Amino acid sequence: MNRTVLYIVFWWCVSAGCLKAEDGSRLWFRAEMTAQAQVKANRESPAISVAVEELEKRWKGGAVHLSLHQNKKLRNLGKEGYVISGEKQTGIHIQSASDLGLLYGAYHLLRLQDTQNDNGALQVEESPAYDLRLLNHWDNLDGTVERGYAGYSIWKWDELPEKISPRYKEYARANASIGINGTVLNNVNASPGILTGNYLRKVKVIADILRPYGIKVYLSVNFSSPQILGGLSGSDPLDTGVRRWWRDKIGEIYRLIPDFGGVLVKANSEGQPGPQDYDRTHADGANMLADALKPYGGIVMWRAFVYHPGDEDRAKQAYQEFIPLDGKFRDNVILQVKNGPIDFQPREPFSPLFGGMKNTALMPELQITQEYLGFSNHLVFLAPQWKEFFESDTYCNGKGATVAKTTDGTIFPHPVSAIAGVANIGEDINWCGHHFAQANWYAFGRLAWNCELTADEIAEEWLRMAFTRDQAFVTPVKEMMLHSWDAAVNYMMPLGLHHIFAWDHHYGPEPWCDIPGARPDWLPRYYHNAGEKGIGFDRTTGGSDAVSQYHAPLKEYFNDIATCPEDLLLWFHHLPWDHPMKNGRTLWDELCYRYDTGVRQVREFQKIWDRMERYIDGERFRHVQSRLKIQSRDAVWWKDACLLYFQTYSGKPIPYDIERPVHELDDLKKVKLDLKHHH
Numbered sequence: 276m277n278r279t280v281l282y283i284v285f286w287w288c289v290s291a292g293c294l295k296a297e298d299g300s301r302l303w304f305r306a307e308m309t310a311q312a313q314v315k316a317n318r319e320s321p322a323i324s325v326a327v328e329e330l331e332k333r334w335k336g337g338a339v340h341l342s343l344h345q346n347k348k349l350r351n352l353g354k355e356g357y358v359i360s361g362e363k364q365t366g367i368h369i370q371s372a373s374d375l376g377l378l379y380g381a382y383h384l385l386r387l388q389d390t391q392n393d394n395g396a397l398q399v400e401e402s403p404a405y406d407l408r409l410l411n412h413w414d415n416l417d418g419t420v421e422r423g424y425a426g427y428s429i430w431k432w433d434e435l436p437e438k439i440s441p442r443y444k445e446y447a448r449a450n451a452s453i454g455i456n457g458t459v460l461n462n463v464n465a466s467p468g469i470l471t472g473n474y475l476r477k478v479k480v481i482a483d484i485l486r487p488y489g490i491k492v493y494l495s496v497n498f499s500s501p502q503i504l505g506g507l508s509g510s511d512p513l514d515t516g517v518r519r520w521w522r523d524k525i526g527e528i529y530r531l532i533p534d535f536g537g538v539l540v541k542a543n544s545e546g547q548p549g550p551q552d553y554d555r556t557h558a559d560g561a562n563m564l565a566d567a568l569k570p571y572g573g574i575v576m577w578r579a580f581v582y583h584p585g586d587e588d589r590a591k592q593a594y595q596e597f598i599p600l601d602g603k604f605r606d607n608v609i610l611q612v613k614n615g616p617i618d619f620q621p622r623e624p625f626s627p628l629f630g631g632m633k634n635t636a637l638m639p640e641l642q643i644t645q646e647y648l649g650f651s652n653h654l655v656f657l658a659p660q661w662k663e664f665f666e667s668d669t670y671c672n673g674k675g676a677t678v679a680k681t682t683d684g685t686i687f688p689h690p691v692s693a694i695a696g697v698a699n700i701g702e703d704i705n706w707c708g709h710h711f712a713q714a715n716w717y718a719f720g721r722l723a724w725n726c727e728l729t730a731d732e733i734a735e736e737w738l739r740m741a742f743t744r745d746q747a748f749v750t751p752v753k754e755m756m757l758h759s760w761d762a763a764v765n766y767m768m769p770l771g772l773h774h775i776f777a778w779d780h781h782y783g784p785e786p787w788c789d790i791p792g793a794r795p796d797w798l799p800r801y802y803h804n805a806g807e808k809g810i811g812f813d814r815t816t817g818g819s820d821a822v823s824q825y826h827a828p829l830k831e832y833f834n835d836i837a838t839c840p841e842d843l844l845l846w847f848h849h850l851p852w853d854h855p856m857k858n859g860r861t862l863w864d865e866l867c868y869r870y871d872t873g874v875r876q877v878r879e880f881q882k883i884w885d886r887m888e889r890y891i892d893g894e895r896f897r898h899v900q901s902r903l904k905i906q907s908r909d910a911v912w913w914k915d916a917c918l919l920y921f922q923t924y925s926g927k928p929i930p931y932d933i934e935r936p937v938h939e940l941d942d943l944k945k946v947k948l949d950l951k952h953h954h
């Protein structure tokens with residue numbers, strides 16, 4: 276072919292869309308936008324325009340009618356619910372009592388088209404499990420992201436409000452398509468600067484872009500803002516001047532952003548200021564902000580992530596702090612509680628605050644970003660972890676009182692229900708660092724909408740949209756995803772071990788870590804307690820008694836070695852190395868086998884992945900392949916580090932039938948990664 280012909284072929288390809296880069300930038304929107312569907316709506320609104328446009332460009336079936344109207348059935352589905360009926364070829368009807376319901380209905384229909392083979396007669400009725408489904412960005416104003424592994428922040432504060440990154444709209448669309456309806460733009464370790472007029476004008480621009488997609492903006496606020504920004508002598512929540520400052524500031528925000536969602540607060544936690552600095556309680560602090568937000572319908576999300584160095588078991592402290600305040604919060608305050616009692620560990624029992632606080636609205640906080648799960652190097656699909664959490668029985672109301680039911684309004688009705696996920700989004704071209712980390716963002720949204728979906732269903736949907744519908748690819752890769760969390764727990768912290776990470780950055784093992792003068796509750800030894808006699812944290816009635824924060828009969832189950840789930844054994848018990856496990860092995864041997872299993876699982880993932888080369892694009896294939904190599908090496912690193920270190924106490928051989936260590940403990944102790952984490 277001569278040059279001219281080549282050139283023509285090239286441009287034909289570009290215009291036909293066949294040269295799209297498979298760099299992950301399109302997320303789960305890889306289907307063509309070339310349809311020309313007939314779409315009609317009985318009303319107009321910015322959200323309806325988005326719905327119409329999405330359907331016109333992507334729906335490959337008969338006419339779609341969107342109708343916003345009120346009837347009993349639609350009202351019962353709530354303001355975001357919808358009904359879809361009809362048949363693909365002859366025509367579809369989407370109905371809702373609100374324009375946002377129509378938008379969600381449109382995305383639902385398109386998802387069916389993108390993931391299902393058969394679109395026969397449709398009869399769908401949906402409404403979300405949680406009212407507020409939020410992302411929390413731990414993004415700093417200087418563009419860095421705390422615990423972010425996908426590059427700098429997507430929020431370009433120095434360019435705003437003049438320059439608008441095209442990513443803001445793509446972000447809005449991706450979130451709306453999975454039902455996310457709110458976002459906290461900045462880090463909970465909050466700079467007071469976010470509340471200056473200068474920044475609020477930037478925030479307004481983002482809010483305006485997200486609004487048609489049904490996404491409200493929220494901000495993390497620094498409790499000392501009245502003092503730092505307002506020049507007051509302090510920030511005592513009961514001081515009239517302080518209260519006035521907040522009222523004025525909140526009023527200023529609502530003049531710019533009339534549908535501003537509210538604030539998120541990390542107070543008296545890890546060095547952040549808070550009401551206790553003035554001998555006031557968390558309720559005093561939260562209620563002050565709630566009063567300022569109330570006239571506008573805004574909410575306060577007050578975090579329960581508090582712990583102090585001292586003799587008390589860290590796992591017990593949030594419960595001790597907040598249970599006495601149960602019922603003392605305003606009705607527009609929601610306590611935001613991490614899934615587990617410590618801190619997003621690879622595996623934790625659920626926090627006993629769930630089911631413990633009966634007169635205060637509680638919202639779960641999940642971590643989408645993989646702070647403790649190999650950053651964006653490890654492939655770890657988190658839906659199985661979150662499902663375990665949602666389905667955990669708190670027994671607060673007899674059997675079947677799952678965490679989901681205690682928070683979604685089923686057992687404790689409160690004015691609003693909510694859930695948050697700490698985002699894994701950054702400016703990387705593929706958004707999340709690892710292509711498969713996108714699946715965690717996706718899964719969070721889907722579960723926040725419907726926590727009864729299975730991890731299997733979510734993985735299947737995502738794979739079909741993000742890669743291909745070919746089952747020769749989807750089936751094995753889905754299996755890999757569904758086992759990936761289990762694998763990570765095995766090679767990092769099996770049997771209930773927790774927090775044995777490297778200091779500060781949390782990438783890699785450092786069970787030996789000892790920093791002179793460091794807070795003991797920031798050191799691994801505090802958690803594993805390994806010694807010649809055994810290993811584990813005794814949280815039984817004879818130990819720290821953390822078990823007693825759970826309802827009966829769960830506390831008895833956890834307390835008794837015979838009934839404590841082995842996956843959480845060393846979370847609740849300190850046991851001798853030769854403690855007999857249910858399968859007849861000793862604890863030491865079982866620990867060795869679990870670490871070894873984790874390594875073998877990752878090697879299996881590599882084999883699965885390499886077989887997939889012919890089904891997908893080379894670009895993403897190679898990227899994931901290279902990350903799996905890192906994960907495999909890291910798994911061996913974890914196994915060797917933990918087993919060789921614990922062996923110095925157990926004094927027992929690593930069972931001879933498992934792979935031998937390939938590292939020397941002394942060498943591993945010298946590993947110091949230069950990874951910064953930004954406060």
Ligand code: GCV
Binds near residue numbers: 463545
């Ligand atoms: C935003 C953990 C993380 C911190 C994080 C904190 C929190 O301790 O390591 O980076 O700070 O949790 O959730 O507030």
